[in-house]
Amino acid sequence: MSDLPNLTVVDHPLVRHKLALLRSVDTPTKLFRELVQEITMLMAYEVTRTLEEEEVEVVTPLETTTGHRIAGKKLVIVPVLRAGLGMVDGVLRLIPGARVGHVGLARDEESLQPVEYYFKVPSEAEARQFLVVDPMLATGGSACAAIARLKSSGARAITYMCLVAAPEGVRALAEAHGDVALFAGALDRQLNDVGYIVPGLGDAGDRLYGTE
Numbered sequence: 233m234s235d236l237p238n239l240t241v242v243d244h245p246l247v248r249h250k251l252a253l254l255r256s257v258d259t260p261t262k263l264f265r266e267l268v269q270e271i272t273m274l275m276a277y278e279v280t281r282t283l284e285e286e287e288v289e290v291v292t293p294l295e296t297t298t299g300h301r302i303a304g305k306k307l308v309i310v311p312v313l314r315a316g317l318g319m320v321d322g323v324l325r326l327i328p329g330a331r332v333g334h335v336g337l338a339r340d341e342e343s344l345q346p347v348e349y350y351f352k353v354p355s356e357a358e359a360r361q362f363l364v365v366d367p368m369l370a371t372g373g374s375a376c377a378a379i380a381r382l383k384s385s386g387a388r389a390i391t392y393m394c395l396v397a398a399p400e401g402v403r404a405l406a407e408a409h410g411d412v413a414l415f416a417g418a419l420d421r422q423l424n425d426v427g428y429i430v431p432g433l434g435d436a437g438d439r440l441y442g443t444e
């Protein structure tokens with residue numbers, strides 16, 4: 233992965249095991265949803281490793297000591313609608329106080345270009361850490377548009393997390409937003425001729441919400 237320096241693949245055995253189940257065409261909607269949440273939670277543990285901390289005084293039953301807490305304003309999880317919504321609870325399980333912004337983007341299946349239909353994030357974006365979540369990074373069009381929109385609202389510190397990435401999307405994101413760290417559960421082979429990731433897992437939104 234030396235040609236994809238912005239990418240970290242979270243290749244923990246539990247992530248890999250659950251991803252294999254997620255990919256299977258035999259996995260039904262209920263299990264698919266649960267797996268998306270579980271994989272997100274496992275990945276979030278790694279993705280948040282660099283969050284800034286500050287020291288805090290703690291009084292134990294025995295003495296006063298120094299502990300740590302996450303510093304700064306509340307982190308903002310930003311799902312890219314619709315499929316990104318399936319990942320929100322996985323992050324909230326670890327960071328229950330996080331805020332949630334929303335970017336509504338749908339990929340035009342002809343042009344493969346993302347079209348924005350909704351945008352709402354908390355105020356004071358300049359001072360916050362943002363975590364953009366979307367199961368699939370394919371051409372990278374949706375990710376680049378979501379991040380550009382966040383930056384235009386003032387966001388500066390942005391991390392992107394997906395479950396499955398295509399090399400084409402990883403490169404597009406690095407080119408457009410070299411300052412954004414990218415985490416994926418797996419790096420797949422390529423896009424097919426209609427812009428789907430292969431081997432991939434199909435249409436993440438349809439599989440999450442049973443709209444195939």
Ligand code: PRP
Pocket residue numbers: 312313314315316337338339340344346366367368369370371372373374375401427436437438
């Ligand atoms: C999917 C996926 C990403 C996007 C990836 O969403 O969840 O947002 O496609 O493709 P790209 O990298 O080529 O932009 P889709 O637009 O199908 O919408 P949905 O989540 O509502 O199903």
Ligand code: URA
Pocket residue numbers: 315368370427428429430432433434435436437
């Ligand atoms: N969006 C999906 O949901 N799956 C893909 O493979 C590509 C884009």
